[in-house]
Amino acid sequence: MKTVPQAVLLLLALTLGACATTRPALPRRDTAALRYNVTYAREPQRGLEVEIILLSSSPRDFLFRQPERVDTVWALSEDGSSRALRLHGGELHVPSGTRFLRYFYPLESPSRGGERSFFSGVGEGDAWHVAGRAYLLRPRVVPPDLRVEFTVDGTDALLPWPPDDAGVYHLRGEDLVDSGFHGFGGRRCEANVGDAVLEVALLGRFMFLSDAEVCDWLAQAAREVNTVRKTFPHPRITVRVVPVPGAEEPALFGMVQWSSPPSISILVGQDTTADALRRDWIAIHEMLHLTHPTLLPRVAWLTEGLATYYTEIARARSGRQTARQAWQELTDGFARGQSAAGSRTMAEVVSREGDWQGVYWTGALFALRLDLELRRVTHGRARLEDVLELLATRGPTSSLAGFGAAVDTVAGEPLFERLLAHQLSVPAFSDLGSLLDRLGVRIDPGGVKLQAAPDSRLREAVDGGRPSDDAG
Structure with a gap:
């Protein structure tokens, strides 16, 4: 686990404290009980600055499902005063009077590679892949009627859910529990299968593949799903494709997570070719999981x-x-x-x-x-x-x-x-x-x-x- 240096924490605390009086508060009539503002940061290191705005109806007990890269959360009150809260086994109790929770999730880590990084953060430059469950602090108990607003700034994001015209994601509490895979930065393409659309994030560079060839590969897999089901099982899904340096294999590893709608991510050899992708089986395997219920x-x-x-x-x-x-x-x-x-x-x-x-x-x-x-x-x-x-x-x-x-x-x-x-x-x-x-x-x-x-x-x-x- 990589912790943020104390100097960085101090700088973050000072910055967040200064922002407390300048960011407009949510109107009290808002029906959302929580609002998440996620900002992609490049300096002093690449990561996600996460702010949670609390209302009087918000839960007071939170947790990280994978408490690996965050050890301190800052609680800020209405008057801008701040307090550093340490996590205990990934759990956090919010003091009364707290209006904001803020923390920094580093995407870069010394221990890169392997399946674990597939969830906690893998990427290069300004293109990153991470599981929502790795970086999101969520309520320990999620009420069935919990409503959440979610925004992302600082980069183009591909999350499992579609945003509204203003770029706001309107979520249910269960979306924080089954939060799927998230992509930040990179490039985008779309694949269409009948009335269904696959929104694709390409999170890195390929040596011998064009973006169109990657999308064609995924579209082929989606069409093959229709040899099993009459129509593609979801009107919209998201797929993140992450190149793995030094590998010639097509898809190396893939997984579907049962967010709503489901989200798929696939590791692909950076040096693979279009011919090799035509022989791949992992993309169709993961999409076939969409054909059966959980x-x-x-x-x-x-x-x-x-x-x-x-x-x-x-x-x-x-x-x-x-x-x-x-x-x-x-x-x-x-x-x-x-x-x-x-x-x-x-x-x-x-x-x-x-x-x-x-x-x-x-x-x-x-x-x-x-x-x-x-x-x-x-x-x-x-x-x-x-x-x-x-x-x-x-x-x-x-x-x-x-x-x-x-x-x-x-x-x-x-x-x-x-x-x-x-x-x-x-x-x-x-x-x-x-x-x-x-x-x-x-x-x-x-x-x-x-x-x-x-x-x-x-x-x-x-x-x-x-x-x-x-x-x-």
Whole structure:
């Protein structure tokens, strides 16, 4: 953790104290209980100066979810007097009479790189990526009716939420809890998919890619989502693309956070090319998470399994890869999952989330089985995508039981619990070979070959197989 030098804190305190009498206060009739003013600062170091304006109805207890880079918050009263408040385990109690809370969040840190920096701050120059949960001090308890106003000055920002014409973000309290990814500075482009728009922040320089090529890559991934869902799941989402110096790989790491609307961020090799992006799978994988509801409590094997399964199927349906290539990717993944799982049952594998190869590919195999069974029992009238469409009408969140109920509704008979109970009780990949044989997926030393078999028509219905894919 990098703390701000005492001299910087003193300068900040003096500056904030001087500003206390010059910044206009919110009118008392304002319906927002909190107002956040975020200013991007370049000197003495790059960071975010955050001011929270409190009203009489504002909460008095606050916390940082990731108390790593801020250790002091300044409380200022109406008369401009200030008081330094130290954080205790990331928590803060606001003294009575406090009108403003102010602090500085440094974006630059000596410990740069790695997944942690993906949340706490990564970038170069005046283009920075940070998770909202890393730098935002929020109420410890968020009332359901809490209303918040939020502004950003000093740079162009890409936040999950759309601002109004005056540049003000009107948020609910839950937006502070699930605050998504934020981008500051950089360049912008847009990708359109039907009536949906992807607002993209390019947070750094690429050696061999134009901004248009990056946006085209994301638009392609979004179009592939529409091979799974009838329309893109959200009218607007935001995507931040962060170049990683010295890397030639396309996407290195990506994540979707369930802000409202969801926000996606992806690390991309700075030296990658447009040809390499065409082979990427991470962008479509992250966008496919938008096709299913948030499952509470979290069920990683199912949500990651769905996205992993459809990553290959959607790329085949769009024509970005052949059906044969899709099944090659799936069988390679199943082999990795089987190696990780060993002789353990599915229940044993999915109980250990840190075993990602086992969890992802066990879940992907279950998604394939579920898709095939739905098609089988309905004689081709229904498929797994119909479950996702039904769940979309029931709200943004669900549960494992709710997912199962949607499966049974689409199937027209009890299906989910029976299939899941069986798979949980047997070695995770025990009957993979017989399943592939029935689908006509043969694994030879030279690679996968697709051939006629009892269930090859089901396989072709799944992948949208083309005649040119059938040849060995």
